[in-house]
Amino acid sequence: MRISVLPALAALGCLAAAAHADPINWNLQATVARVNLPALDIEVGDLLSLDMTLDSDSPAIPEFFADGYHYLNLFDAFTLNVNGHALILGPKLSDPAEQVDTNSLGTLNFPDYQVLQFRGLMYEGDTPYFAEASFEFTDTNAFPIGSLPAAPPSLASARLANLSLYSPVPNNGGLLFIAGGDVDSFTVRSVPEPSSAVLMAGALAILALGRRRLPGYATR
Secondary structure, rough: OOOOHHHHHHHHHHHHHOOOOOOOEEEEEEEEEEOOOOOOOOOOOOOEEEEEEEEEOOOEEEEEOOOOOEEEEEEEEEEEOOOOOOEOOOOOOOOHHHHHHEEEEEEOOOOOOOOEEEEEEEOOOOEEEEEEEHHHHHHHHOOOOOOOOOOOOOOOHEEEEEHHHHEEEOOOOOOOEEEEEEEEEEEEOOOOOOHHHHHHHHHHHHHHHHHOOOOOOHHH
């Protein structure tokens, strides 16, 4: 009697797919309420949609103020869509001082409220743009202290929820305010993780091959 290794290989593929940690995917939607500079055809009332993929293995770096933490080079994707324009996250930088300003998330924890802020440097072609989201929550348990939340905090206790877009000033490090929006929703974005999907597809293909090779096998 021959023992087929195909089911075992398929099982290993399924286990590998399940064990692979999924990235954290968030989406933020905001309505433009303030416009300062003409850029990207933005007008009051336009929708800003920000898709983010966060590295769940990013370490929490403690701050020395208000029990705060920083996560540097946290975002693997940070894409802002507005009026048919897609602003894409720039390359990750090696200098921590630059990471704070180009790809980071920070938290602060006060006795009566919590602060969450994140930012990203993006590009449309060669043109840079900078986005920053700022939140204040009166619920002091809106997000965990010292660990990255898998899901965004609820906006139910948010007394501040803003998304701002800027144009970096060349050669001086300054920022020109383009537009700002009030956040309407902040949710988990459901996206299959590519490598897990490939592993699972491979496992299913192996099972299908094994079934075709079994004598007398019939589909129902």
